[in-house]
Amino acid sequence: MTDWDRFVFTFFNWKVMAEYLPKIVEGFILTVELALLIVVSGLALGLALAVIRSFGIRPLNWLIVFVVDLFRALPPLVIIVLIYFGLPSLGPAPSGFVSTWISLTLVLAAFAEEIVWGGILAVPKGQWEAARSTGLGFTATLTHVVLPQALRICIPPLTNRTIAITKGTALGSVVAVAEILSVASGAVAFSSNPSPLTLGAIAYLILFIPVVAFGRWVETRFAWKR
Amino acid sequence: MEEFLFTFFNIEVMRAASPILLQGLWMTLLLILAAVPLGLAGGVVLAVLSVFRHPMIRWPLIAWVDFFRAFPPLVLLVFIYAGLPFAGIEIGAFGCVAIGFFLNTSSYYGEILRAGIESIPRGQVEAARSTGLSATQTMGYVILPQAVRNVLPDLVSNTLEVVKLTSIASVVALPELLFQARQAQSVTYNPSPIVAAAIVYFLMLWPVVRLLSRLEHKAVARR
Numbered sequence: 243m244t245d246w247d248r249f250v251f252t253f254f255n256w257k258v259m260a261e262y263l264p265k266i267v268e269g270f271i272l273t274v275e276l277a278l279l280i281v282v283s284g285l286a287l288g289l290a291l292a293v294i295r296s297f298g299i300r301p302l303n304w305l306i307v308f309v310v311d312l313f314r315a316l317p318p319l320v321i322i323v324l325i326y327f328g329l330p331s332l333g334p335a336p337s338g339f340v341s342t343w344i345s346l347t348l349v350l351a352a353f354a355e356e357i358v359w360g361g362i363l364a365v366p367k368g369q370w371e372a373a374r375s376t377g378l379g380f381t382a383t384l385t386h387v388v389l390p391q392a393l394r395i396c397i398p399p400l401t402n403r404t405i406a407i408t409k410g411t412a413l414g415s416v417v418a419v420a421e422i423l424s425v426a427s428g429a430v431a432f433s434s435n436p437s438p439l440t441l442g443a444i445a446y447l448i449l450f451i452p453v454v455a456f457g458r459w460v461e462t463r464f465a466w467k468r
Numbered sequence: 469m470e471e472f473l474f475t476f477f478n479i480e481v482m483r484a485a486s487p488i489l490l491q492g493l494w495m496t497l498l499l500i501l502a503a504v505p506l507g508l509a510g511g512v513v514l515a516v517l518s519v520f521r522h523p524m525i526r527w528p529l530i531a532w533v534d535f536f537r538a539f540p541p542l543v544l545l546v547f548i549y550a551g552l553p554f555a556g557i558e559i560g561a562f563g564c565v566a567i568g569f570f571l572n573t574s575s576y577y578g579e580i581l582r583a584g585i586e587s588i589p590r591g592q593v594e595a596a597r598s599t600g601l602s603a604t605q606t607m608g609y610v611i612l613p614q615a616v617r618n619v620l621p622d623l624v625s626n627t628l629e630v631v632k633l634t635s636i637a638s639v640v641a642l643p644e645l646l647f648q649a650r651q652a653q654s655v656t657y658n659p660s661p662i663v664a665a666a667i668v669y670f671l672m673l674w675p676v677v678r679l680l681s682r683l684e685h686k687a688v689a690r691r
Contacts, residue, residue: 252554311681314628315673317635320646320666327650328659331475360685406629412540416639423543427550436551443539443547450538458534 255437262429262438269425270445276343276421277408284347285404288354295355296362296384306355313352318410321345326417338417342410350407357399361392394464401460405453412446422446478660485652485661492648493668499562499634499644503569504627510570511577515615516607518582536575542636544568549640561642573630580622584615621683628676632669645669 295306313321326341336344365388373383415424426442517529536544545568552559559567588611596606616623638647645665652661 249555253551311674311677312670314677314680315632315670316666317632317646317669319635319638320662320669323646323650324659324662324666327653328476328662331657331659332472356681356684363685409540412542413636415542415546423540423546427546430550436547436554439547439550443543446540446543447535447538450540451534454534454538 253436253440255435258429258433258435258437259441261433262425262441265425265429266422266438266441266445269420269422269442270449272339272419273411273421273445273449276339276411276414276419279343280346280350280408280411281404283343284350284407285354285400287347287351289358291351291355292358292362293384293389295359296388297380310352310355313348314356316349318345318349318407319413319416321348322413322417338414338419341417342414342419346407346410346413349410350404353403353407354400357396357403358392361394361396362388364395365391397464398461401457405450405457408453409450475658476660476663478658481652481656481658481660482664485649485656485664488648488652489645489661489664489668492643492645492665495642495644495648496634499565499569499637499642500631502562502566503573503630503634506566506570507573507577507630510574511581512612514574514578515581515585516612518578519585519607533575533578536571537579539572541568541572541633542639544572545636545640561637561640564640565637565642569630569633573626573633576626576629577623580619580626581612581615583622584619585611587618588614621680624676624683625680628673628680631673631676635669 291306291310295303322341322345325336325345326338329336329341369387369391370383373387374380378386411419411421412423414421415427418424422442422445426438429438430436514529514533517525520526545565548568549561549564552564592610592614593606596610597603601609634644635646637644638650641647643651645668646662649661649665653659
């Protein structure tokens with residue numbers, strides 16, 4: 243066997259790959275489901291927190307700022323491990339899937355809140371005053387005048403952050419979520435050949451290269467004209 | 469409430485676990501000291517290369533950066549850690565982590581610095597060149613310092629992400645803070661060591677997060 247043959251046999255072993263392809267596809271679907279759940283719930287929660295914060299209720303805002311800081315400072319894997327291994331000692335034992343979902347939702351919500359809040363602050367004060375003086379109430383001003391402008395500013399950073407956090411679904415492998423990485427590493431141990439990992443890597447690229455390209459496009463599309 | 473405190477904030481367990489948590493903290497700091505300068509250096513190289521418009525440089529560079537930005541860092545790390553031994557290369561967990569982090573973080577730093585370089589008006593280059601500075605001197609003394617200043621919040625933010633990312637080294641059994649905390653948890657059957665590790669991370673990174681929100685709000689307000 244030449245070196246090249248050995249390389250192909252090790253990392254691109256078609257026989258091994260074909261055997262584990264169905265499992266990797268299952269992992270792929272689970273990863274997509276998990277990622278979508280995180281994106282929807284994380285962005286919704288983050289937006290809600292930013293809106294609540296704009297009402298300016300002091301003690302509530304301190305709480306929001308603290309929680310946001312907390313989930314921006316803690317590594318996502320630490321949060322996942324804490325929920326998965328910590329909560330069962332109290333009673334409820336969330337599955338790995340739920341632990342990962344909750345953790346990454348909280349992390350994404352924290353970042354989204356911060357970005358949306360920055361966007362709300364960036365809308366000039368005159369917009370508030372003009373809207374209020376035409377007779378719109380506070381809530382109407384916020385939802386019809388300020389938020390649409392704020393969200394436009396937020397789209398590029400929000401897209402990038404969302405992509406970065408959804409890549410964290412791979413962390414679920416640590417708490418036994420059967421997503422791509424955990425299926426692939428399991429298959430490596432089983433077949434003592436790293437080809438399933440190559441397959442897993444390809445699956446991640448199929449999933450995320452379009453997303454990264456989309457992020458690049460969003461960045462130029464919504465870029466501020468200087 | 470008492471049960472809650474006993475479970476998550478068990479001072480006795482935390483005290484017993486503190487020596488090995490401290491060892492973990494040292495390893496984490498060592499990782500940061502290796503990953504951040506390596507990533508920054510790689511990022512500067514990628515960003516400077518992006519100045520060349522030639523398609524033979526431009527397209528491979530974009531492909532390289534997007535490839536490593538699309539790859540979840542944990543997948544990259546596991547791939548290196550599990551794959552290299554099959555290729556007959558043994559470099560240990562720390563080496564694997566260093567390589568994985570270098571590939572991942574240098575791409576991110578590179579993108580940020582590229583945006584910074586592109587934000588500097590073309591006239592700066594022309595002015596610098598016309599005073600007799602060479603292309604290298606122009607880049608090093610005129611463009612890069614201004615570029616770094618323009619993207620400082622993003623650089624700090626990415627560094628924060630790198631520091632948080634060091635926790636994934638626990639997956640390849642590198643004894644850093646999270647790994648040690650989990651060891652302690654499995655010995656004591658009590659999650660307090662993980663809570664202690666979370667507190668350490670929080671205390672270490674909270675000032676950075678505060679600084680960042682200030683920088684970001686200021687940057688938005690300036691527009």
